[in-house]
Amino acid sequence: MNNQQAISPLERQYILLTQQGLPLCAKPYHAIAEQLNISVQQTLAITKSLLDRGVIRRIAAVPNHYKIGYIFNGMTTWDIQDDKAIEYGEKIGKLDFVSHCYLRPRHLPQWNYNLFAMIHAKDATQLEKYKAQIKEILSDVLQTHQGKSHSVLNSTKILKKTGLRLNKKRS
Amino acid sequence: MKISTLAQQLINTYQRGFPLCSRPFLQLAEQFNVSENEVINCLEQLEQSGVLSRLGAVFNHQQAGASTLAALKVSAQKLDKIAAIVTSFTGVNHNYAREHEYNLWFVITASDQSQLEQTIVAIEQATQYQVLVLPMEKSFHIDLAFTIDFEHENKQNAAVKNNATLRVDSLIDQGIKV
CATH class of the missing domain: 1.10.10 (Arc Repressor Mutant, subunit A)
Known part of the structure; x- marks a missing residue:
């Protein structure tokens, strides 16, 4: 850029x-x-x-997925080998139930997961299936910095959700 | 909630590529063989009922400003109080309670990196918790634009009712980005 x-x-x-x-x-x-x-x-x-220029990603009818029934979302986080991170991140990003897929920095020892994939489903069973599918794909590159190779952080409560809100220009 | 065929077509066809011209709704009307007014009314109803959070541009936070994912590890009894403090920051545009040691997750946006850092410091001061800062390093798939399955409508509604643990306090708007 x-x-x-x-x-x-x-x-x-x-x-x-x-x-x-x-x-x-x-x-x-x-x-x-x-x-x-x-x-x-x-x-x-x-x-x-x-x-x-990519400042606008798309112009769209943006649905409220929660209202349409996608009430289960899980932020799946994975500790994968750094040298394979881009290759496998791309694979996960292509899955049609993954809405967002990112690499983020580790903060050891508190946080060892570097790959994030958001998954959305209409029920808990479907969510579990999606998670298993990701785990299967990543099985060769999963690692453990501190005991766990992955974690799924289900949302228990939506506290605030808005689109991009730029602050009004400060004088 | 009953979603009309036109509404389903509009939502599933235009999760991207909404026409960029002076009469976009007319173009949609011609495509779906209805009137321009019907398209506008349908979208209005979808916005009013909350099925659509908005029709328009989805901006890229990274380029329109600076942003990061952030998390706090809050004791369970303080979660609501701390969550309310975090939500009160205008730069915070998503805030989720999640099942993990780090139990409060949010996105902070700002007009630039230095303002972002100031907001992080301000959140730490206001909450007295250290913020885990996880900026995006690389993105593989950044749009929540998958095909909506409009079937099993009744099943979903039942699921909403039965899911007592999932309380939605304020569903202000949408544009899931976390």
């Missing part, structure tokens, strides 16, 4: 204005353009540029 273009003040305003979603009206980008005091063409161009 070396040639990443910085976010301009106008783009920042755009993000602040749209991070809670597009207005549901026939001409949503007109509504945004009006508020930004720019043309519709400019608004569409900004959106496209943010998409091309």
Whole structure:
């Protein structure tokens, strides 16, 4: 990401204005353009540029998975060999029940897991099956820095959940 | 909750690639052979009922600012109190209680790295717990965009009712990123 273009003040305003979603009206980008005091063409161009640069990942109908019945989510965490981490991370990221898959740093001795994969299911049995499937794939590269090679942290309570919220610019 | 065929089509077709043009809903209307108004009304209803958290851009935290996953190891009797303190920070946009020694997990976002670090320090001061900071080093799959299985609707509702341990105190919005 070396040639990443910085976010301009106008783009920042755009993000602040749209991070809670597009207005549901026939001409949503007109509504945004009006508020930004720019043309519709400019608004569409900004959106496209943010998409091309990866600042916007996708434009989507973002469902509340919990409401649709995906009430079980598990953050599975794994201690895998560092030299195989990218190769196996890619395999896990491709599984269709994995929503997010990341490498994160270990903090020994408190935290020895370097691979994170979020899984979602409609019931506990399905969640268990998914976990077993990941374990099977990772079986050759699992290791134990401190006794356990993996852990599944089921959520017991959702305390706060919002999309990206940039703070208003500090003066 | 009954989800109409149009709603299912909209959700499953547009978990990415929502048209970028001045009349996007018209384009959807033509695709699904309904009117522009029907599309807008359907999406409005989905937002109102909470099935859709929003329709719009999903931003990349890393590029739109700085962010990290973080965790606290809190004693069980203090969990609610500490969770409330953490949630009160505007930079915290997900906060989950989880079954583990580290039992409180959240994402902190900030406009840049230094603001992120300041927020971490502020959370440590406010909670008196040390924050386990786990920034993303590499991402393999960052979108929650899988095909929704709309079947077994009744079974799910029963599951929600039976699951007494899973309390949802505030489901403000969605965009699972943790």
